[in-house]
Amino acid sequence: MATSVVLGTLRRFSSGALDTSRVSGDSDHDDSGIDFESELTVDGNSDVIIPEDDLPFTRTKLVFEYEEDELSSIRTELAWVVDIPDPKQTTILLKWLKESGLESPSMAHLKRIRRTDSKITIILAFASSSPGPPALPEDAELPAPYLVNVPCSAALTLTSLKLKSSLWPTLYTPPRKGELEDWSRSKVKWAFEAMRRVVREAGQAHEQGEFPIAVYVPIPYDEETRVVSQISRPFMAHDTRKSSGHPLRHSVLNLIRAVADYRTSSTPVNQTPPDAGLDSDSGLTDSAPHNGAHYLLTSLTLFITHEPCIMCSMALLHSRAKEIFYLVPMAGTGGCGGAACVPMLQGVNHRFGIGRWKVTGEWVEKYNLVIDQAVDI
Numbered sequence: 001m002a003t004s005v006v007l008g009t010l011r012r013f014s015s016g017a018l019d020t021s022r023v024s025g026d027s028d029h030d031d032s033g034i035d036f037e038s039e040l041t042v043d044g045n046s047d048v049i050i051p052e053d054d055l056p057f058t059r060t061k062l063v064f065e066y067e068e069d070e071l072s073s074i075r076t077e078l079a080w081v082v083d084i085p086d087p088k089q090t091t092i093l094l095k096w097l098k099e100s101g102l103e104s105p106s107m108a109h110l111k112r113i114r115r116t117d118s119k120i121t122i123i124l125a126f127a128s129s130s131p132g133p134p135a136l137p138e139d140a141e142l143p144a145p146y147l148v149n150v151p152c153s154a155a156l157t158l159t160s161l162k163l164k165s166s167l168w169p170t171l172y173t174p175p176r177k178g179e180l181e182d183w184s185r186s187k188v189k190w191a192f193e194a195m196r197r198v199v200r201e202a203g204q205a206h207e208q209g210e211f212p213i214a215v216y217v218p219i220p221y222d223e224e225t226r227v228v229s230q231i232s233r234p235f236m237a238h239d240t241r242k243s244s245g246h247p248l249r250h251s252v253l254n255l256i257r258a259v260a261d262y263r264t265s266s267t268p269v270n271q272t273p274p275d276a277g278l279d280s281d282s283g284l285t286d287s288a289p290h291n292g293a294h295y296l297l298t299s300l301t302l303f304i305t306h307e308p309c310i311m312c313s314m315a316l317l318h319s320r321a322k323e324i325f326y327l328v329p330m331a332g333t334g335g336c337g338g339a340a341c342v343p344m345l346q347g348v349n350h351r352f353g354i355g356r357w358k359v360t361g362e363w364v365e366k367y368n369l370v371i372d373q374a375v376d377i
Contacts, residue, residue, distance in 0.1 A: 046186035057355035109154035111169035203367030205238035252312035295320035307334035309376035323353030
């Protein structure tokens with residue numbers, strides 16, 4: 001790439017816009033001539049917000065944004081319901097339903113009761129989780145449960161709400177404005193530095209005979225997150241399956257283990273025990289500093305050379321990671337959009353953000369990051 005083109009790219013980055021068509025590293029572009037070290041040191045307004053399309057990564061939407069504004073477009077599934085002949089039984093049955101274990105997080109978008117002029121009906125369970133009709137309290141004298149089609153998700157528009165509620169009363173949850181966090185130029189530089197460090201670590205692991213897979217947790221960008229996460233140092237880990245002869249020594253699991261050891265060694269004896277209750281959607285709300293603050297990766301951002309496998313993605317979810325950014329997609333085994341997308345699964349009580357790094361070509365080749373797509377990362 002000509003020097004003038006590189007300088008033009010750097011000027012755009014310093015003014016707040018990054019020309020990703022020239023540095024994306026996608027198959028349609030050649031990034032082999034770009035000096036990423038220089039790009040990180042360009043002077044400019046550190047507070048300017050980088051437009052979404054100009055960020056060095058592509059963020060994954062973690063919600064299905066099907067508006068379903070036509071009856072034929074509404075996705076449904078079968079659920080067991082039962083009619084209540086005596087309205088006085090409603091409260092008793094709702095209490096029994098909570099104690100029965102039939103309720104599940106995947107039903108959270110549905111109201112429990114449907115009222116019509118002639119009867120009251122309660123939803124019991126999805127047929128997918130209860131193939132046969134659920135057993136009812138013997139003393140309730142209720143009719144037999146039966147199957148109906150109910151919406152698979154909440155309504156995103158008022159039109160959708162009306163259509164879905166004609167099948168079964170459904171919650172209205174319009175998309176939140178500004179869900180995606182703004183990234184300033186200085187934060188993008190912080191992310192570039194983190195990704196540069198992790199690919200170097202992976203390259204060193206390759207030289208040592210390991211899989212070239214690494215993960216890095218930098219010191220959080222902002223002061224508030226540093227306080228909430230109680231992390232004052234960075235963490236780096238690479239895959240050690242080959243040297244250890246242990247199939248579970250993935251880089252992500254090694255890193256989580258290192259953070260656990262750090263928290264154990266630095267936790268005061270008189271610290272208040274962590275809340276045992278699981279917070280709902282802690283990664284999607286501003287309540288993370290209060291709910292789940294003692295999970296291992298709460299509020300932390302991870303940079304990974306390769307898309308983590310399903311096992312590691314689930315470990316990240318259970319550890320309450322805030323977000324991950326990966327360089328190399330793994331279509332056959334990845335758990336963040338490849339073979340599956342763990343944070344998008346119905347019923348999970350946390351979702352972490354996912355970003356796929358655009359700049360791949362130079363780093364993958366330079367640090368020998370090519371791995372068989374059948375390998376679990």
